[in-house]
Amino acid sequence: MTKEAKFARTKKEKLIFDAALKIIKEKGFHQARMSDIAKEAGISYGLVYHYFKNKEDLFETILNQWWGGLFDILEGLRNSRTDVREKLGKIVQYYLGTYHRYPELVTIFITEISRSSTNLTPERLKKFMKLMSRTDAVMTEGQKGGLLRKDVKPRYLTYIFLGALETFISAMVLVDQSLTKDSQVGRLADAILDVFMNGAKSG
Amino acid sequence: MTKEAKFARTKKEKLIFDAALKIIKEKGFHQARMSDIAKEAGISYGLVYHYFKNKEDLFETILNQWWGGLFDILEGLRNSRTDVREKLGKIVQYYLGTYHRYPELVTIFITEISRSSTNLTPERLKKFMKLMSRTDAVMTEGQKGGLLRKDVKPRYLTYIFLGALETFISAMVLVDQSLTKDSQVGRLADAILDVFMNGAKSG
Amino acid sequence: MTKEAKFARTKKEKLIFDAALKIIKEKGFHQARMSDIAKEAGISYGLVYHYFKNKEDLFETILNQWWGGLFDILEGLRNSRTDVREKLGKIVQYYLGTYHRYPELVTIFITEISRSSTNLTPERLKKFMKLMSRTDAVMTEGQKGGLLRKDVKPRYLTYIFLGALETFISAMVLVDQSLTKDSQVGRLADAILDVFMNGAKSG
Amino acid sequence: MTKEAKFARTKKEKLIFDAALKIIKEKGFHQARMSDIAKEAGISYGLVYHYFKNKEDLFETILNQWWGGLFDILEGLRNSRTDVREKLGKIVQYYLGTYHRYPELVTIFITEISRSSTNLTPERLKKFMKLMSRTDAVMTEGQKGGLLRKDVKPRYLTYIFLGALETFISAMVLVDQSLTKDSQVGRLADAILDVFMNGAKSG
């Protein structure tokens, strides 16, 4: 089952979805105009409202696309026996992998949600907090298992880990770098993880 | 010379500046209304235009306040002989110290600029790139001096370092945590730096 | 010949008609949406256009249903030899009787047409004027026959008579009162007529 | 204190108020467009929103103008010792007098409120019910004092009285009749009252 199957019941819906993705990435949530999206999708203005209740609904659909996949991953980590590094690797892979196929989706998440408190409805904050606490759990588990240092709060490790990961991606966005090969994705994931685990220090 | 002196030629100007800071933090750049800012400042909205050319000008002034201080620090690092860790510490201190005194300013920078490509005018992108390359230089220097690992591109180290730092702060913003004591600032700075340098791994 | 037969050539047509009646009563002419009507009728909204040219046509059909019956009555009064009170009684009975069977139809007539100049197309005004002049004729006849006072213009008597009648009904609508028994209708008709003829004064 | 003083704090407000009155009379509440009102008032679109929060607020202001005066009258009747006929006369005079000076205001009340259940918000229904019960009280008092017949419910008398009055006026509106002389107002009032009290019957 592809990711698209989750939301795109019709071809037009997918068309609008992708157009919205592009426009929001360019202009941000608030600046994205419905008319821009319609034009980008090559359809009439009113048709957007045929498929989505309103702007908010369209945006929520987009975000849920991201959150859905992410929570699937996080859920999978809960009962998994793999070690911390591998678990964090799964998270990195979700970010990078999704960026590989849906660059705009990841960009929107990072720039419009992960940071901007402006767009944080209570509903969104709740999801965000869930991401944090799930990652915390991985960190705590790592500390208990003796793999992660105990002198730093798990929440702080979460901040640093996710921050490194997200900024990495958003910086790539700025210079419009795309991940065209799967090997690239793997190497980047390793770099991020390795620096997080072993530090930037040499030796 | 105080930071205020750089821009606040008059008391009213400072009043507007601070009001804008607060409103932009709450609502974001685009959502911040001039009338909100005027109301917050306790003046008529016509007067804002007496002191600032327009919305853009007001926002640019605010951002320059941040950039000015940051570039002062980065400039100071160029010819300094201190080691890498200390140099990065200076950057961390600028972020945290400014957050201590001007929480909104740092928040705005991180949420509205550092990530959001939406607000990136060419002018702003230039400044952003300068921050990147200056930090790159520190990393490169660290690699040459044998202090930083050489198997990761300096630019990548920059991403990870700044990302960890910025997300740390923006996450604190979300939970509305403030840094009331200088000792807190120091400890946080150490934690961030230590994890960046030595990694999250125990032992 | 039933009233329905006048317009409802098909079952679907009747379905739409009744749905429109209900929706218009609830929301008024302009606020009634074609989609509401279709949904109420349980059909697709495209089909409404198969049976009625457009919104205006549908509404006109509804109003003609009312006017048709009313003019039948009024026509019957022209050459009738019955006295004034009985003639006015026939009018009252048409209003109350139709309200009994088609509450919405009467409501719509009173609220959307009888009063509101908003919805008055020249066509409708013409019909309205016809009602007035026909009632005038009854009043004039009553004056000539010595049954009605001559010191008040027939037109004024018409205003007062129809006004009392219509407000009576529209007020009942407000409190959602329905006429479930024929005896009720008769009593109400008597009350209205009696007050109109003999006045509210005691004795 | 003039009626205008109650609402029109500024000249522009009055300008908008009068323009709205005219447009609403012509098109009805829902069909009245803010742009029409602005154009009619000879001002820019946005200025309407400077003086009135929104369409609803503007319309409410207009209706309160009517209700305010009417309730003043009704309140005055409560403790008054004058007889029923005179009390009802006061009500008639308020309607006709206001129509004399503000034809649109009365028209709007009758066509858009008194009848149309479409526009009846709970707030408005409350006011409407107050009018009814206050008039009921006058009728009841008349019955107790032996002046009005007791075989008809007070509420029914209210319906007939107000209905006659309102239809009288709305019919005048239809034929665009205006009351230019005060003497006309008095004579009409007498006619309505006399028919209501003594009936249409001759002798």
Next chain:
DNA sequence: TATGAATGAGGGTTCATTCAT
């Protein structure tokens, strides 16, 4: 300096109507 009235270009949303299937 200071005020807030005034302007008008947008942008979100609704809904009657058409039309391909």
Next chain:
DNA sequence: AATGAATGAACCCTCATTCAT
């Protein structure tokens, strides 16, 4: 007959900016 996707003209409301006082 029947469906509902598709269109686009309206219409409400916001808000940056200007300007007379």
